[in-house]
Structures are given as structure tokens and as C-alpha cells.
Amino acid sequence: MKKTCTAALLAACLAFAAPASAYKYTKCGAFECEWPQYPIGYLVGENLESLFPGASDVAVDSLTRWNEGVQTFCDIRLNFGGTTTKAVADDDFDNIIFAQTSDWPYGTQVLAVTQCFFNSQGTMLDCDIAVNAQDWQWTDTNPGGHILSLRDTLTHEAGHFWGLDHTPTPAATMNATYSDAYVAADLDEDDIRGASDRYCDGSMPSDDGEEQNDSLKITGNPFEETTLTGLRLYDDDVWKIQVADGRFPKIEVLDNEPARHKHVAVFDLNHNLLGSSPCDGDCVVAPTLVPVATVQAFIRIQTDFARSGISAETYDMRVTQVTEVSQDELTDDDENDSGSEAQDNDEACGCSVMSGEAGGEPAAMMLLVLAAAVLWTVRRRC
């Protein structure tokens, strides 16, 4: 009976937690748009900076955010190549983000446009992002509603730069519209998967070779935790982590340097992404979609020695094996933990909703309520 109930629980979790990838690729003629080679360079127009001080940094940050997401899967990036006096969209093979101050041809309602030249095979040759500076003033962010936020707008346009089309996924940066709680500068799982599936074939990244076959096995009591300290990071680390059957590994990457941006992702042995968390400071990923005894944890820490003054790349990792029952308690305990995004979705059924929007979306809420009802029924029978 217990086995049947567990199976029912798993089935229910899978049914409601299935990732709803909806990203789409832009067509360049008859083919999907794709860059021919990497890395892809870009320049920022000096006029953007002169009109809106700080715009260059915002532009670079917006595109770097995509790099960080995609680099969870493979080493493809957009490279900032400096500034330029050019301020025109053409096919000169310079990819430019610039402010267009006159002759804006798309109408006042259009805030920015990504324009890509391509060949007959759909290969992108030159993409330029024009920001409508004829009709609009821009700021970095706008707490009042994110309108006229250069960061939000350029993050969205950078998705087009990668070849992504608009997606119906409400929380995605590439959604054509946004809801009240939406910030385009925050990439959704759907965005990252869209770009990485295109360029990295959706495969899991490999270790950087310095610490291959790192493994950690915890099979003792529930809540048993193991902390490894002073781990040396060589760009990327991949850990194989095993916990007891029926339990979940909660993986925390501990770092006292909030300046270091990290990306922790957890995959099953078939390279399916179970959960991920881009974060600063400490990262927590608890992929409780289903109890998977063995997972692979991919860890990347972005360190810019020149800017942050950090002299060593080390980190600590704490792995706790938790049971399904304990998950609710852990969620309560971790309410103030900014890195535990995966757990925020766990309250209904102890399973993560990878790309769903738990808050603010009526349909998602209905799903969660429905899931809770099913689980309550199953548990009651158990």
C-alpha cells in the first residue's frame, strides 16, 4: 500500500510539475535564426551613453545576464567589444546597441527594436539593437512599474539577439507582455533553456577537467548533512551527489562574497535539469521534483578579479539529505533565504515547479490548489 501511495504521489508531482518550456526561435527566412560562430561580439554606441549616463554598464549587464544563464550549459557568450561612434542599423558586421534619436520608423509605442541581417540559410550576420531615444527618456530601472527601464528592455532585446522569438510563457523575459510582478531583467528558466537548447543542444556541461569525477555520498539518517570546505573552483565544477533512496539532496553553495555571481544547477543522470539557481552570496538548490538518489550538481562561480578584488576562488558546499516530510519544515525554515527559489514552489506538494509562476498567476495558483487537493486525497488514502 505504501509503495502504491508513493507511486501515486510521484505521479501527481510529475503531472503538476512538468516543465512547460514554450520558448520559440525566430525564423530568418525559411530557417531558424542562428549565429555562425562564437563568441558573438557587440559594441555599445557612444550616443547611448551620452544620452543616458550609465547606459553602457546597463547594456553590458543585460547581455551578461544571458551569458551567465547560457553558460550553465556551455561556454557560449556575447562579448562586449567596447564603444563605437556608429549609430545606425546596417549589415557592416558590427553588432551595435545604439540610441536612435530621429527618424524612428516603428511608431511611438515601439521602445526598442532588434534588427538582424541574415543570409539565405538563416545565418545571422549582423544584429543591431536600436533604442527609441526619439520619443523616450530612459532610466536604469523604474520601481514604479519597470516602464522605460533600459535594463528590462535591453535584456528582452538581448533574447532576440540570441535568436529567441516571443514566448507565451508569462514569467519569461521573452514574453510579449508582462504582468504586475514581472521584471524582464530576471531571466526565467524558459529563457535560459531557449537559448541554451539552441546553442548547447540542451546537454549538461562538463567539468572543467581539474576535478573530474568529484563525488559525494550520503546514505545515513535523514537530515544528515555533509559540509566540504575550501573547495577549489576551476571555472566549473560538476559533482555527483548520492543520497539514500527516497530522499532529496539539498545543495548549498556557501560563499561569503556576495560580489561573486554564481549559478548552481542540478541534473539527473540523464542530464535532465531538475532545478537551478542563479544567485549572489549563498546558493540553495533543492530539486525536489522527485526523489532522485543520485544527481549531478553543476557549479559555476563568476569571478572578476579585476573588479571585485577577490584573490582566491574557493567555496564551501553543504549537502543535506531531506525527506519529503521534512521538506515543508525546510521551506518554513528557509523563508528568509534569498537563494531558495526552488523551495518557494514546494509548499503545495513537495515538488518543484521549474518554470512556473506560483505567485500572482491565477491559472498557476489553480494548478497548485488542484495539486494540493490530489495529494491530500492520496495521502488520506495512504
Place this chain on the structure above:
Amino acid sequence: MKTRWAALVTALALLAAVPASATSVLRLTEEQLFRDADLVVTGRVTATRSRNAEGAPAIVTEVDLRVDGRLKGACGDTITILVPGGQIGERGLKIMGAPEFETGDRVLLALDRDAKETLRVRGLFQGRFTLIDAADGSVRAVADPWRHAAADLEKCDQADAADCLGEKTVVLTLDRVREILGASH
């Protein structure tokens, strides 16, 4: 400078009226999309032609539409719409978010006339809807971002097409468009 301020004031007025917005395109409400359009028509695309243009965008496409319904404004039986981007031989230009057309497409369009009387789709992709026959016999207009799912709608058997295709899907009936336009007259 006066023009710029006027545009800014117009834009701010739009912002004040619109609670939600796209990141690169201000979202027009259904009322703003249709009531403020110069022309609202239904029809079928009969031909498309891309050509080089001066300035940006460097390539534009002319779209011929055989009009079978006029919901707002007057026009002939065939109209030509100009959309940014297109392909000429080996060279193509993609304007991300711009509406695209293929011969045979059945569409509902909200159009603006510019100073040269050229017809353009209003609000970039927002003014283009794909027309499909729903299972209940009605004609539905699916907003451009969901056009890929339009075929699925034909299989839907629910009264509320949005429920069928998924949350946030913008699907209108032509009666709804007429209702919006009727309220403004």
C-alpha cells in the same frame, strides 16, 4: 522640440492608461488598438514583395491583402501594407517583433496610415491577428505571439478559447472587435 514633447506626452498618456506593457513595445489595450486605428479589416494575403529601402530598415515588404471585411475605415477591395524587414535573394533583414505575412494568411489587421498614406500594422506585431475557424463554428482572431498555436484552436471545443490554448492567450471574436469599435461610434 515641440514634436518631441508632444510625442512624449502622448506616450505618457498611453502609459497612464495601460497597466501592462511589453518590454520593447508598449502594450495597446484592445480599445486603443482598434478604436485609434485608421483602418480595421479582415482579408487574405494574396502576395508579398520585399524591396530595398532608403534608411532604416534597409529592407521592407509590401503585403497585398484582398479585403473581405471592413470593420473600421474605408478602403478598396485590395490594399497594400508596408511591413519592416524581408528577404531579397541571399540577403534578409529580420525585425524582431514585426508582423510577418505569407500568401494565403487569413488575418484581422489594425492599421495606421502614415503621413505618406502608407498603411502599416499598428503597434508592430500587436495589430496582426490570425483568423481561424473554431470548433463551434465561430471565427476567432488569435494575436500574433500565439499564431503558432492557432492550428490547435481549431481542435478546441470550449467556449472560452483562451482556456483551450492556455493562459494569457489573446483570442478575440470578430463580434468582440465590432463591439469595441461600436462603442466608440
